[in-house]
Amino acid sequence: MTDQLQQLINGLALGSIYALIALGYTMVYGVLRFINFAHGDVFMLGAFAGYFLAEPVAKVIPPQSYLGGIVVLMLAMLICALLGVVIEFLAYRPLRKRPKLTVLITAIGVSLFIEYTCQHKKVFGASPRVFPELIPNTTWELGGLVIGSAQVIVLVTTILLMIALTFIVQRTKIGTAMRAVAFNPQAAALMGVNVNHVISFTFGLGSALAAAAGILFAMNYASIDPLMGVQTGLKAFVAAVLGGIGNLPGAALGGLLLGVVETFAGGMKGISNYRDAIAFGILILILMFRPSGLLGKQQTEKV
């Protein structure tokens, strides 16, 4: 029983990281109807931003303090938000009216560009690096359960960020505009919404969440490298599709589900080697019965 509970906690920690990344995929898909393949790489850049920020921040704020951790997290989120906006402006905006396939291929191109540039020895280099300890690392034991402070922080940060995101999307003016553009870009433009601003904002918001996920991931697993976004990004995307792409609660649900299932599968003898394939297996299974994801709405085709 304790074993299962322990797995559940580990799974939720992993799942909330997937969920944070999945939110970015889903928001961009909701507004632009395309898969931003480079999103997983923004996640990686977030982790690296945290890595390089840790030292300068430690000079101002005593190292391994919660305040320092928050400052690093915020700064990395800000940097990646800007990066997301720049990527959208340079690579995707010129293609706004082009066929979806063109944009998708460009997105994969952007993703490869970031990965290979970062692997270059003059940038980050290909070998993994050890992520510094941003906050005091303690573990608690509760009746046989081992809970690390990093796991608690992952869960708490994810919940806080999701509350913040829900507030932005549901209660603010820009959030309303986002929903309007997702619903119908032409009509939104006619009502005075600046569609370009909304799209930039969406990219920034999604990238900030990805950066947060990157730092949380690095805190939990200690090692970062330029290709860390490939598998994680792919799985987060699966999570977004699983929940019904374009649907925010769906992305969160899909992420948590995927994290938990993957952790349980990883702990089981016999199938633990297949954990990378399990995400896709679940995806295919669910899409067979619910072609638009768990919380997605079935859309009727207009002729």
Add this chain to the structure above:
Amino acid sequence: MIPGAKRWLVIAVILIAIISAFSKQFNSYYLSIAIDVGINIILAVSLNLIMGHTGQFSLGHAGFMAVGSYTAASFTIACTKHVPESAAPFLLLGGLILGGLLAALCGLAVGVPTLRLRGDYLAIVTLGFGEIIRVVFQNMEAVGAASGLSGIPNHTNFFWAWSTAAIAAYAIAALVNSTYGRGFIAVHDDEIAASAMGINPTRYKVTAFVVGAFFAGVAGALYAHHKQTINPTGFDFMKSFEIVVMVILGGMGRTVGVIIAAILLTILPEMLRAVADYRMIIYSLLIIIIMMARPQGLFTLRSNKGANT
């Protein structure tokens, strides 16, 4: 059908045979690249049937290639001991057919459950299937797990690679240009209209997947007998993406363009070896630039077909 296509096929195969007879005189490095080109042409024309002609976005083509590759390699390795040296071409032929058939079976397995999905969903599911196939091979002890299979006999030569490429291009072109094949184009252009006209889109999509997977499997079999070592990472998402780029650069649904793109995109990375450190950075930048400048493909003069998906 293009008039006299059969004649072209015969001429092509004879030409390939003649070139192949002199292949010993070529630099072995160039010859090896030429064989790679032949294999990539098969991959590109087979994916073009799925993407260009039928309009289904597939990101898992390397998975089918892996199936053909591993099947054929295991087959020839197992049989080599029991047959005389002179039977090698028959072994390879057997491996090609076996690999192709098993890959086609996988194509059926992917096609049937996913036919309800379209666009991005289909893309991600095919990507998922490709990844699943890769992970399965990574864990199969019988085929060397993560370290892969080695000691595969070197049977693929210029003649085999290029004549198979010619046959694949011909077979797919003939299929698409037949009465039956018009259904692929109809599904590509408008699925709902096609089904209103009595065409069963599902059937055509599955057929495209199965035929495409068959030739990908054949290409994989040739690849295994050319490289002599295969491992699961050689068939990852990156490989699938390379094939997709060939189809898109060639202009979706344009067989000749796709073949030219396959040739160019196989030679280009070799030429970039001189700037090894920047090779892949340049490659990815080129993809982005081309997508912005010529999204309809490099070799498409009129953009009336294939550009609207």
